[in-house]
Amino acid sequence: xxxxxxxxxxxxxxxxxxxxxxxxxxxxxxxxxxxxxxxxxxxxxxxxxxxxxxxxxxxxxxxxxxxxxxxxxxxxxxxxx
Amino acid sequence: xxxxxxxxxxxxxxxxxxxxxxxxxxxxxxxxxxxxxxxxxxxxxxxxxxxxxxxxxxxxxxxxxxxxxxxxxxxxxxxxxxxxxxxxxxxxxxxxxxxxxxxxxxxxxxxxxxxxxxxxxxxxxxxxxxxxxxxxxxxxxxxxxxxxxxxxxxxxxxxxxxxxxxxxxxxxxxxxxxxxxxxxxxxxxxxxxxxxxxxxxxxxxxxxxxxxxxxxxxxxxxxxxxxxxxxxxxxxxxxxxxxxxxxxxxxxxxxxxxxxxxxxxxxxxxxxxxxxxxxxxxxxxxxxxxxxxxxxxxxxxxxxxxxxxxxxxxxxxxxxxxxxxxxxxxxxxxxxxxxxxxxxxxxxxxxxxxxxxxxxxxxxxxxxxxxxxxxxxxxxxxxxxxxxxxxxxxxxxxxxxxxxxxxxxxxxxxxxxxxxxxxxxxxxxxxxxxxxxxxxxxxxxxxxxxxxxxxxxxxx
Numbered sequence: 001x002x003x004x005x006x007x008x009x010x011x012x013x014x015x016x017x018x019x020x021x022x023x024x025x026x027x028x029x030x031x032x033x034x035x036x037x038x039x040x041x042x043x044x045x046x047x048x049x050x051x052x053x054x055x056x057x058x059x060x061x062x063x064x065x066x067x068x069x070x071x072x073x074x075x076x077x078x079x080x081x
Numbered sequence: 082x083x084x085x086x087x088x089x090x091x092x093x094x095x096x097x098x099x100x101x102x103x104x105x106x107x108x109x110x111x112x113x114x115x116x117x118x119x120x121x122x123x124x125x126x127x128x129x130x131x132x133x134x135x136x137x138x139x140x141x142x143x144x145x146x147x148x149x150x151x152x153x154x155x156x157x158x159x160x161x162x163x164x165x166x167x168x169x170x171x172x173x174x175x176x177x178x179x180x181x182x183x184x185x186x187x188x189x190x191x192x193x194x195x196x197x198x199x200x201x202x203x204x205x206x207x208x209x210x211x212x213x214x215x216x217x218x219x220x221x222x223x224x225x226x227x228x229x230x231x232x233x234x235x236x237x238x239x240x241x242x243x244x245x246x247x248x249x250x251x252x253x254x255x256x257x258x259x260x261x262x263x264x265x266x267x268x269x270x271x272x273x274x275x276x277x278x279x280x281x282x283x284x285x286x287x288x289x290x291x292x293x294x295x296x297x298x299x300x301x302x303x304x305x306x307x308x309x310x311x312x313x314x315x316x317x318x319x320x321x322x323x324x325x326x327x328x329x330x331x332x333x334x335x336x337x338x339x340x341x342x343x344x345x346x347x348x349x350x351x352x353x354x355x356x357x358x359x360x361x362x363x364x365x366x367x368x369x370x371x372x373x374x375x376x377x378x379x380x381x382x383x384x385x386x387x388x389x390x391x392x393x394x395x396x397x398x399x400x401x402x403x404x405x406x407x408x409x410x411x412x413x414x415x416x417x418x419x420x421x422x423x424x425x426x427x428x429x430x431x432x433x434x435x436x437x438x439x440x441x442x443x444x445x446x447x448x449x450x451x452x453x454x455x456x457x458x459x460x461x462x463x464x465x466x467x468x469x470x471x472x473x474x475x476x477x478x479x480x481x482x483x484x485x486x487x488x489x490x491x492x493x494x495x496x497x498x499x500x501x502x503x504x505x506x507x508x509x510x511x512x513x514x515x516x517x518x519x520x521x522x523x524x525x526x527x528x529x530x531x532x533x534x535x536x537x538x539x540x541x
Contacts, residue, residue: 015505038383041449042479043520050521057477065478 027070089152119207152212163532174410232403241401242364259307306330308534339461363401374435447479
């Protein structure tokens with residue numbers, strides 16, 4: 001499974017658990033518009049770390065948290081394995 | 082004016098009851114004629130008036146030495162098996178120790194302790210000793226990473242709850258405990274066995290659980306106590322089926338409804354009760370209605386035990402509490418009114434108080450305080466769960482999130498793991514605030530339990 005589809009699947013799973021109705025997940029959708037609160041993002045980052053072994057937001061101190069879905073996915077894609 | 086009569090353990094042991102024993106995995110010692118025997122090589126008189134460190138590698142000799150020393154030594158400090166040796170010097174200084182009872186006399190030869198007495202089996206015949214004084218019992222608190230605190234008790238305080246309950250009805254009980262008897266919970270069972278005219282079967286940390294249960298059964302154990310973690314391990318082991326005690330007791334950790342129900346199902350003919358006690362606060366109360374928590378009307382004064390809730394924490398005043406922390410820089414044990422602050426946080430729901438966790442065990446989730454125990458209690462309600470542990474994990478977004486490790490029942494089909502995970506999370510979402518719902522749930526084979534029988538939370 002590609003990194004992108006792993007991330008998208010995790011977002012959909014958490015949305016289901018948190019009873020969040022997601023809009024269509026396009027790359028330029030702002031993360032704010034996903035309906036996720038900070039707790040939902042914290043869960044997402046923790047689950048993806050368990051699945052991929054990567055937490056791109058803790059590795060680099062100056063990494064800014066992404067603003068769009070596309071940025072978020074690329075944060076995982078751009079980490080060297 | 083004549084001094085008040087002082088009772089020591091020896092004064093509770095008469096020859097009129099036959100067939101009483103105290104045993105471990107290796108030896109069986111008769112309690113019937115114990116008063117005319119010595120485990121101290123006949124050197125008890127040398128320990129008269131001394132402050133004695135009881136540092137033995139097994140519980141059996143420890144218990145026999147306690148029987149001899151009580152009423153003779155000025156004080157005795159009980160060392161549990163997991164005591165960090167690095168803390169011994171500080172404890173010896175704080176308790177003013179001037180004698181040691183040990184099974185490793187060579188180790189103490191070069192120590193500063195002037196009197197070293199070896200405890201040995203088999204017992205030797207000796208003239209019975211007479212009670213000289215009320216001995217102070219010193220016990221170590223568990224659960225802290227630094228030097229443990231020393232809590233001072235009298236035999237009267239330690240046995241207050243046992244005397245209040247009166248003699249047990251029916252056949253003479255055979256007691257057992259998963260605890261070590263040098264810890265408060267285990268000592269209570271040791272004292273019960275002595276005072277109730279019964280026998281006692283000791284645990285052995287090196288024995289496999291199935292062998293231990295076989296021994297409990299072979300010795301006819303009728304009354305048995307342990308922590309909820311001890312009991313969960315027994316339920317998970319599948320060994321419980323061969324064992325049918327009449328009385329099952331839990332203490333030392335929160336007894337949630339799942340473990341109470343699990344024990345009731347495993348031992349349908351037993352009465353299952355949970356007791357609230359700690360080294361400092363003594364025995365507070367027992368709950369025998371099969372439900373977690375305790376009735377709200379236990380607060381106030383009940384059978385000489387006064388309880389109140391201050392800032393969510395249970396405070397207890399009674400003649401069963403320890404009387405002081407011992408040592409030069411020892412903190413005060415009680416508040417200004419003589420209440421011991423237990424640090425156990427309770428919550429009133431309806432007409433019952435429920436334990437939600439330890440004040441010192443709070444984890445911080447995005448600035449909100451969370452007790453891991455209340456999350457575990459919800460997870461444990463799922464019928465396929467045997468045991469769980471919640472803890473915090475760092476998060477770059479909220480600072481911390483809740484994660485939980487879960488042990489499933491041995492018969493659970495691994496293919497159902499995802500379905501069970503969803504059900505557990507659904508349970509949690511229905512009963513807990515959203516920040517308390519585990520973000521990540523892991524299924525594990527085992528969870529660490531400390532030597533004191535409590536779920537290990539050190540890396541939480």
